[in-house]
Amino acid sequence: MKKMSWAGLMGFWLTAAVILMLTAGSVHAADEKTYQSLKLFADVLEELKNNYVDEVKPEELVHNAIKGMVGNLDPHSSFMPPDAFDELQDDTKGEFSGIGIVITMKDGILTVVSPIEGTPAYEAGITAGDIIVKIDDASTKDMAMWEAVKKMRGPRYEEVKITIIREGASAPLVFTVKRDLIPMTSVRSAMPAPGFGYLRITNFRMNTLDDVIEQLSNLEKQGNGLKGLIIDLRDNPGGLLDQAIRISDLFINEGTIVSIKGRIEKNNQVFKANPNFPERNYPIVTLINAGSASASEIVAGALKDNSRSLILGTTSFGKGSVQTVQPLDEGFGLKYTIARYYTPSGHSIQAKGIEPDIPVEPGTVEEVPKDNSDFELMLKEKDLKNSLKPEEDETKNKKKSQKDAEIEKLSKDVQIKRALDILISYGVFSKINVTN
Template sequence: MTLDDLRTFTDVFNQVRGHYVEEIGDRALIHAAIEGLVTGLDPYSQYLSPAEFRDLDDSSRGRYAGIGVTIEIREQRIHVDSVVVDGPAQRAGLQAGDLITAVNGRPVKGRNLREAVNELRGPPGSEVEVEYLRRPDAPTTVVVTREYITVNSVASERVAEHFGYFRISHFNEHSAADLQAAIEDVQQGGGQPLRGIVLDLRANPGGNLKPAIDIADGFLTEGRIMHSRGRFPAAEMTFEATPGEWAQGVPMAVLVDRQTASASEVLAGALQDHQRARIVGERTFGKGSVQSILALRNGGGLKLTTAHYFTPLGRSIQDTGIHPDLEVDAQPDEAGMADPALNGAIEWLQGETG
């Protein structure tokens, strides 16, 4: 950056501070300038404030600091959808179906979901006052102490008697181990060996890349999983499968949709290129870029695009996505069926296993 560039920046800074229609502080202007510098690069690079940086770190670890509820907005009201068993909210008396009416004495009607979540989350050990309504009772106010809540990214069940269904909502550092354990539980719990596996990556936005690599490795015995290339040699990464497989010889289908992105596309692409799984659903999102997380001295960080992913056969994911082997409307309750993509996957597995 030249001296003239710095002078121009200072000139613009002073003009905005002196003439903008509303008064704005220096810190807010600097923050906006930093955000503009990074967000102007591409849709995925981002400046993270210290609080956002901590949240990202917690998310990658599969945890968050809060009261242990999932909420949803219905008719501008905050409804408790579920509570974590033995979590802070449950111990304080909250139940699924309760209506949260105020947080720290401030009414929450009309808040959007992000605002409501931010109100309930906070540093572990801090307290939050929650007023809730459980009809026909009068409103109840409780003080809840926030703590770290572990988020399980894997859900599983046995479907159509002989097939294991495994959904991964996102990737955190526990996802690979959780999936391996879930496969073992479903295999042992049904009394009969699994004849097929359905891995559901629909609406999975990605997250931590390493668990996706580890999961691909769990279903492959050899060969390349993915390769990345960037501007600098450090961005060149190649991951290879190691011997051993979680479900060797068991046919496999992977469900994808338009919201399947990033690390989940890496996983789907690896299984497709090695013909280990049949991909069912819709073309995926097409986010084939690698974001490195860089810490800053102020406690914040940068999420900066540093490389692009390529599948084992060298296909680029960026903007093209993964094309399914069997194209099906990917969302449940479409085409007059409960879940056309899942049904299509099971039909294919039944054909493979007789």
């Protein structure tokens, strides 16, 4: 499509106004206001073109007007130029170089939803809720989200400086982060205790379901199968809706997973669960926090409302709206909100998030010093004269593997430890026969 001339541009707006009037039959108040607004827009455009101190391009004025119109709807709607629209495709497929954070506009302020685990931003210590005030030396005030994303992405190993404001910090924090390839692997697993699995999902990409099935299958084949499972969705910023629905369906045999409701009937959908063979009936504890958003909230809400999982941690982000992406002429793109998500019980996720069944703040388990005399006052079997020595532990002198190090790290996480204690306790109590 060729670029529209000034005369053509004016003709377009005048024609649009006439069509609005003609198709209405009789001019209603709403149509009259629309016509007046279009006329006002054309008048301002004409005035700026003719009299502004510097020469301006009418098409740029129109693009900026559209950008403002869409951007003022909500934080997730945007009008994107061709290069930004192309980069949008990289978030769920392909590979790109950046720092690894998901951002949003919160009250007009550029805010971190969450860092992606294993990325430069995550390793640097950028956290959910951080407010980005500068990227390199550019202020983020009035900066569009796509502009911020473009500035943070770039050649691998090149540095970008991020200045943030963090709640509780007395001064802005500056992070110099070296860009790297953002990992596409979104799932990993471990067995922190015999029979109890740990499944970490960092985001929802095109292959996340396949990765979950593979990791879950490996866990279920160990020993006598799973007695319980921890699903970790902390700092998971979301991703593809279909992946969240299908992963939820792995653990739910019937009922609703999520509902989508919008102003237009065609945007309303209800997604139902399907029977699983074999059924996964083991108990589940799902971990969430303020960095759990969108698709991860759908999974947590589905498991919670269908009584398939206990939710532990802190309240999730609250991104409960649905966006569609519409390609436009000349490579431009329009992303806008069409509906809201609702959990199976009918609760809106938007701005509320998922509340945990058991609130547990993050932290690290503190180790008790071995030489603490307060804990050595009680006499033990090993302290008795001529007591039998314990059998030598064959694994005692073995060098720790990467898997052992991972499990040790998990064991020091307060929320994971609490989840594991709950699952083990459930297994113990389920064996107890209560008689009157």
